[in-house]
Amino acid sequence: MTRSLDRITITGLQARGHHGVFDFERRDGQTFIADVDLELDLSAAAASDELERTVHYGEVAGDVVAVIEGEPHDLIETLAERIAAVVLARPAVQRVTVTVHKPEAPIAVPFRDVSVTITRAARRPADAPAPGPADAPTLSPAETSAQASAEMTRSAPESAESQQKVSSRRAGGADAGAHAVAALYPVAASGPVAASGPVAASRRETVRAVIALGANLGDRRATLEQAVRDLAATPGIRVDAVSTLIDSVAITLEGRDETVPGYLNGVALVTTSLAAPSLLDVMNAIEDAHGRVRAERWGSRTLDLDLIDYGGRTLESERLTLPHPRAHERDFVLEPWFEVEPDATLPGRGAVRDLIAALGRSQRLGDSQRLDDSQPLDAARREGARREGAQ
Ligand SMILES: Nc1ncnc2c1ncn2[C@@H]1O[C@H](COP(=O)(O)OP(=O)(O)OP(=O)(O)O)[C@@H](O)[C@H]1O
Numbered sequence: 155m156t157r158s159l160d161r162i163t164i165t166g167l168q169a170r171g172h173h174g175v176f177d178f179e180r181r182d183g184q185t186f187i188a189d190v191d192l193e194l195d196l197s198a199a200a201a202s203d204e205l206e207r208t209v210h211y212g213e214v215a216g217d218v219v220a221v222i223e224g225e226p227h228d229l230i231e232t233l234a235e236r237i238a239a240v241v242l243a244r245p246a247v248q249r250v251t252v253t254v255h256k257p258e259a260p261i262a263v264p265f266r267d268v269s270v271t272i273t274r275a276a277r278r279p280a281d282a283p284a285p286g287p288a289d290a291p292t293l294s295p296a297e298t299s300a301q302a303s304a305e306m307t308r309s310a311p312e313s314a315e316s317q318q319k320v321s322s323r324r325a326g327g328a329d330a331g332a333h334a335v336a337a338l339y340p341v342a343a344s345g346p347v348a349a350s351g352p353v354a355a356s357r358r359e360t361v362r363a364v365i366a367l368g369a370n371l372g373d374r375r376a377t378l379e380q381a382v383r384d385l386a387a388t389p390g391i392r393v394d395a396v397s398t399l400i401d402s403v404a405i406t407l408e409g410r411d412e413t414v415p416g417y418l419n420g421v422a423l424v425t426t427s428l429a430a431p432s433l434l435d436v437m438n439a440i441e442d443a444h445g446r447v448r449a450e451r452w453g454s455r456t457l458d459l460d461l462i463d464y465g466g467r468t469l470e471s472e473r474l475t476l477p478h479p480r481a482h483e484r485d486f487v488l489e490p491w492f493e494v495e496p497d498a499t500l501p502g503r504g505a506v507r508d509l510i511a512a513l514g515r516s517q518r519l520g521d522s523q524r525l526d527d528s529q530p531l532d533a534a535r536r537e538g539a540r541r542e543g544a545q
Pocket residue numbers: 448450451452453458459460461462472473474475476477478479480
């Protein structure tokens with residue numbers, strides 16, 4: 155006889171997403187709220203008092219929020235289906251009921267809420283024995299949105315804890331080497347990486363990402379400093395290190411062009427709890443805030459922020475390709491990256507050190523030069539982190 159299952163229920167999970175059929179919904183985003191009701195057998199966990207034998211509700215909350223923040227869908231029906239899929243990816247969960255609320259939906263008459271509710275079952279026999287550690291192979295927030303689009307592959311995500319270890323190790327390595335590099339790793343001084351909103355207390359998986367910065371119009375240095383400040387002040391983003399800035403000749407569709415204003419380029423290493431599409435949203439918003447006009451490809455711009463690497467993942471979607479498809483041939487990206495992460499690798503391309511060597515002297519931007527004073531950029535990073543902490 156099949157006995158009825160136990161339940162874990164989380165209600166009111168709130169996050170900002172860009173789902174909807176209207177352009178303005180895609181552009182501006184709005185609040186979505188999810189309730190999830192997991193059906194599973196909790197007796198082994200209750201008997202042993204072991205977290206490993208149940209499902210960590212904090213992680214589920216993080217996964218759900220990542221789906222809301224991730225790849226936009228037209229319908230809340232689709233969003234609910236994606237949420238159900240990531241919850242059911244946890245082997246212990248037999249059935250899940252998902253409600254997605256869209257309280258700010260564009261409905262022309264006063265209303266309190268609109269929602270959809272779906273129930274989905276795992277394609278596992280309901281009375282099969284519960285898997286060992288109930289929660290075994292879990293998905294990171296980024297993966298969950300990736301799984302939704304079924305496009306992303308990955309290497310293992312780094313937990314906040316392992317990330318801290320990696321950063322500390324790097325700081326030690328830097329101490330042993332040039333002290334200029336050590337100054338770029340004040341790990342302890344950086345702010346926490348927290349999810350915004352009601353799930354801030356839940357443990358969110360964090361991912362290391364590499365963001366390239368460039369500008370060739372206006373006060374380039376001031377713009378790049380402000381962009382670093384803006385990134386560091388964004389909840390869910392911690393800027394761990396910034397490179398010095400290099401001055402480089404503009405590469406246009408015609409090649410090197412010295413008649414076009416030259417670029418200042420640099421790289422920021424960040425740790426983020428945002429899903430990759432949400433991180434790109436933030437980057438685009440910062441570009442827009444600096445008057446970025448998207449007139450022509452490789453045209454002059456006040457600010458360009460490119461997502462070079464996101465936790466080693468590869469992705470090919472309409473608006474985001476990971477790693478950045480042209481990073482391997484750009485020494486204005488590779489050189490600053492190498493400076494702050496000498497052992498970095500570009501997924502599918504190899505060690506950044508080797509990629510720089512492969513470009514060969516003749517192809518390098520001969521005019522690239524290190525600006526000896528990049529302190530303002532690091533000061534901007536710290537100031538942004540303080541601003542985020544104060545929020
Ligand atoms: N990894 C990525 N980082 C940033 N934008 C990306 C990435 N992958 C895809 N895109 C998409 O590329 C679009 C165009 O970006 P952008 O205007 O910065 O291009 P570009 O700077 O002219 O050229 P390039 O991408 O070669 O630097 C963006 O709207 C974004 O959706």
